Amino acid sequence: MDVHFTLNGENMSAAADSSTRLIDMLREGCGIKSVREGCGVGECGACTVLMNGDPICSCVTPAVQARGCDVTTVEGLETDGELDAIQESFVTNDAIQCGFCTPGMILTAKALLARNPSPSREEIRRSIAGNICRCTGYIPIINAIEAAAARTREENTAPL
Amino acid sequence: MNGFKYIGGRLPREDARDKARGRFLYLADLPSDALHGALLTSPLAHASVVSIDVREALELRGVRVLTFEDAPDTLYNSGEWFPGQNDHPDETLLTGHARHVGDRIALILAPDKKTAREARDLVRVEYSALPPSVELHTAEDLSQTLHCDGVRSFPGKIEYGCVDAAFSAAAHVESSTISTQKVHHAALETHAVLAVPSDNGVLEVYTPCQILFGVQHVIASILPLPLSKIRVIRTNVGGAFGGKQEVVFEPLCAWAAHKLGRAVFIDTAREETIISTRTRAAMTGTVETALDDDGRILGRRFDVTMDAGAYLTGSRKVMMAMGKKIPRLYRIPALRYDAKAVRTSTTPAGACRGYGSPQIHAVTEIHTDMICRALDFDPVEFRLKNLVHPFDRDPTGAANLGNARIIDCLERGAAAFKWAERRTPSSSGRLRRGAGFACCTHGNGYYKTIYHDVSGMSLRIMEDGSAVLRGAVHELGHAAVPAMTLIIAETTGISPDRITVTEGDSLYDKYDIGCQASRGIYVVGECARLCGERAMEKLCREAEALWDRPVRRSESGLIIGDETIPIGEAVRQIEMKRGTSIDVTVEHRPENNPGSYGVHFAQVAVDTLSGIVRVEKYLAVHDVGRAIGRNFVEGQIYGAVQMGIGMALCEDLSFDARGNPSARNFDKYHLVNAPDMPEVEIILIEEGEEGGPFGAKSIGEISTVPVAPAIVNAINRALDTELTHLPITPAVIVNALRKPAPTPI
Ligand code: FES
Numbered sequence A: 001m002d003v004h005f006t007l008n009g010e011n012m013s014a015a016a017d018s019s020t021r022l023i024d025m026l027r028e029g030c031g032i033k034s035v036r037e038g039c040g041v042g043e044c045g046a047c048t049v050l051m052n053g054d055p056i057c058s059c060v061t062p063a064v065q066a067r068g069c070d071v072t073t074v075e076g077l078e079t080d081g082e083l084d085a086i087q088e089s090f091v092t093n094d095a096i097q098c099g100f101c102t103p104g105m106i107l108t109a110k111a112l113l114a115r116n117p118s119p120s121r122e123e124i125r126r127s128i129a130g131n132i133c134r135c136t137g138y139i140p141i142i143n144a145i146e147a148a149a150a151r152t153r154e155e156n157t158a159p160l
Numbered sequence B: 001m002n003g004f005k006y007i008g009g010r011l012p013r014e015d016a017r018d019k020a021r022g023r024f025l026y027l028a029d030l031p032s033d034a035l036h037g038a039l040l041t042s043p044l045a046h047a048s049v050v051s052i053d054v055r056e057a058l059e060l061r062g063v064r065v066l067t068f069e070d071a072p073d074t075l076y077n078s079g080e081w082f083p084g085q086n087d088h089p090d091e092t093l094l095t096g097h098a099r100h101v102g103d104r105i106a107l108i109l110a111p112d113k114k115t116a117r118e119a120r121d122l123v124r125v126e127y128s129a130l131p132p133s134v135e136l137h138t139a140e141d142l143s144q145t146l147h148c149d150g151v152r153s154f155p156g157k158i159e160y161g162c163v164d165a166a167f168s169a170a171a172h173v174e175s176s177t178i179s180t181q182k183v184h185h186a187a188l189e190t191h192a193v194l195a196v197p198s199d200n201g202v203l204e205v206y207t208p209c210q211i212l213f214g215v216q217h218v219i220a221s222i223l224p225l226p227l228s229k230i231r232v233i234r235t236n237v238g239g240a241f242g243g244k245q246e247v248v249f250e251p252l253c254a255w256a257a258h259k260l261g262r263a264v265f266i267d268t269a270r271e272e273t274i275i276s277t278r279t280r281a282a283m284t285g286t287v288e289t290a291l292d293d294d295g296r297i298l299g300r301r302f303d304v305t306m307d308a309g310a311y312l313t314g315s316r317k318v319m320m321a322m323g324k325k326i327p328r329l330y331r332i333p334a335l336r337y338d339a340k341a342v343r344t345s346t347t348p349a350g351a352c353r354g355y356g357s358p359q360i361h362a363v364t365e366i367h368t369d370m371i372c373r374a375l376d377f378d379p380v381e382f383r384l385k386n387l388v389h390p391f392d393r394d395p396t397g398a399a400n401l402g403n404a405r406i407i408d409c410l411e412r413g414a415a416a417f418k419w420a421e422r423r424t425p426s427s428s429g430r431l432r433r434g435a436g437f438a439c440c441t442h443g444n445g446y447y448k449t450i451y452h453d454v455s456g457m458s459l460r461i462m463e464d465g466s467a468v469l470r471g472a473v474h475e476l477g478h479a480a481v482p483a484m485t486l487i488i489a490e491t492t493g494i495s496p497d498r499i500t501v502t503e504g505d506s507l508y509d510k511y512d513i514g515c516q517a518s519r520g521i522y523v524v525g526e527c528a529r530l531c532g533e534r535a536m537e538k539l540c541r542e543a544e545a546l547w548d549r550p551v552r553r554s555e556s557g558l559i560i561g562d563e564t565i566p567i568g569e570a571v572r573q574i575e576m577k578r579g580t581s582i583d584v585t586v587e588h589r590p591e592n593n594p595g596s597y598g599v600h601f602a603q604v605a606v607d608t609l610s611g612i613v614r615v616e617k618y619l620a621v622h623d624v625g626r627a628i629g630r631n632f633v634e635g636q637i638y639g640a641v642q643m644g645i646g647m648a649l650c651e652d653l654s655f656d657a658r659g660n661p662s663a664r665n666f667d668k669y670h671l672v673n674a675p676d677m678p679e680v681e682i683i684l685i686e687e688g689e690e691g692g693p694f695g696a697k698s699i700g701e702i703s704t705v706p707v708a709p710a711i712v713n714a715i716n717r718a719l720d721t722e723l724t725h726l727p728i729t730p731a732v733i734v735n736a737l738r739k740p741a742p743t744p745i
């Protein structure tokens, strides 16, 4: 069967059966390679995507669940080649080493800041509890999310 | 200011943007029409295959099956990275005698992954179970059932000084027995490899590996191909931590592709990466220290047993590396290190960040705190009295310690951490607080070991004044490439965004022994620096000859007479008029292998009811000689602390009596996540190290070495316990607190 959904703002339809996982439909059916498998059991967050704005593990989500939903991957965060504030902040705060956890981490942060524009460091830590990073020790990632939040707040309050 | 333009600064990484955009592709992301290989592995720890029926699997479209019956029985050792190292070979590509859960029995190939996995499930294997061997103390007696090579264990010994005399003269002798567990590397990218038969009989092997030429060597020892026909290409690496240092699936994939004349891709799931690749080696060690009345160490004796797992792999090398660290941290007049590696029916061990250093430092640093407790010494004072000094010689005859600044690390750290105040444990309600620390050392390459150390690179300054550094650099995420870029920028004045550093491809690269032995900065980085320096020397020399005037260097180019000529223009003129390019090649052989040093301090709060430990405060002090990229160094330390806390508290790949692994995925294998990670303060001691680029030495491995003992020492101080078997899980703590008094060892 075909699953119709919105992928990064565009209408999309991809083939899936009832056993297809969302991660496989995105990677194999839609060519989205930033969604990666680190564990396949919902424990590492490398496969995180936003579904209607909420971060979910696409490795434990049936593809058919995307039907009619808004799915965002990290490819959907940039506008005309310009990176989202969180992506930019990950780059400038050394939050990226091997990069394998990065797309999932950024999407989780995106969802957090959409919900809570001024999270404390503790809230940031809790929000990324399901995203494992073996390289960075999380500290630069927490810094990056904090900085992105501050920058977004500044931009939103700056006079036009 | 340190007088450098780039060195010691904070450079963003060039690849970070692509990584943030999801455009940085790993091997499994690349399009390929290769056959997909699914591994069929043993569900039993020890068994022989009675029969294997592949008929049903072969009925699926396009399926091919290669079993152990098809594979050559050539024995190899996955930890051997150079011809002639003679690491005991006891592993084959596939086996009908399974020696651990996850051992490779067959490879099922199909046009796509789904079919390959379906076909694998249709293969019927009948096993005959054999008795597993999981205990270290019975491993030697059971060795004949596992391997028929007649080797019970692999001994190793290091000895100098009059050990027995030291112990008979001692005022005190203290002893401890400490054990550490198997740890999974947990690089987020699981293991994968692609092999492609290509033109001219060349077999291309694409792998996210750490030692390009080591992969090439092991494959050549199994396939009927010369090294020149095996091209190993390093792909983007999603973390390695030593887990991608030894070959794992590369030889099997290469053989399958060669045999079938087809491209073959093996991609693994987390379960296979946990149970079928390599682990940090578990070990148990007894250490005895002889001391004089003032608390000076007179001698140390060790008796260490290391669990190599089902195959020897590089475990013997790891075991010897452990012993060699011992005389490089404290002044020990007499040492006897007796060790043996035994094989068991568990996942093979091998290289893992620190290559034995985290294990041996867990032994010595937890023991050292116990000495202090037994004899009522302050742990800082005791160590200051015994630590090595700069330029001490290594009593085993290995390389001089170099500018070993461990005493500075400890003094600066103790002051910054307020050790004097924090050393006294406190309690409030269920919580008990305590602080602890651990010292450590690690190496910088292979100089004055039984292995050789050489790095080859070339640098070409282009006609527009940009530059390409060609070398077998292995970027694992640890910033090898941007560090090389900074070194070239500093030596040539070319801005970092105009420098490209190539990464490993065995067809084009000069020989380099790979990303191992913490040699990436001290050896490979120095090779890069020499390239930059020689290229500029050549440029100036040629310019002088061409313009027949003295030449000086400036920020914006060359000052020739009273004219400033941009580098690019000088290169163009020199190429045209003198017929030579500014392209230099350097083969660098290091002339020392100094120690890197560090001390980590931790304060923990232990919930006595649940046994849960929170690391509340953390300070890492490192003697790095000089930071090349400050942010890169910090990044290594943060990540290393995450890994070390896991080793101290929660990460554990253990095996039950039947040889079944305790974890097959991250639901049971617990990694430290963001809420459990403390803030980490960092102090760098930068006193320079001769022979390293701009005085730099290693940080990536050493930074994880002292973490576990620092935390264990803090816990033992908080609880007044003598916990010595890692990891210290909540259950271990609750159990220990239930006991009326700590059991003396
Ligand atoms: S791959 Fe989905 S959570 Fe790990």
Ligand code: FES
Residues within 6 Å of the ligand: A095, A096, A097, A098, A099, A100, A101, A102, A132, A133, A134, A135, A136, B188, B238, B239, B477
């Ligand atoms: S950057 Fe490597 S896992 Fe996070």
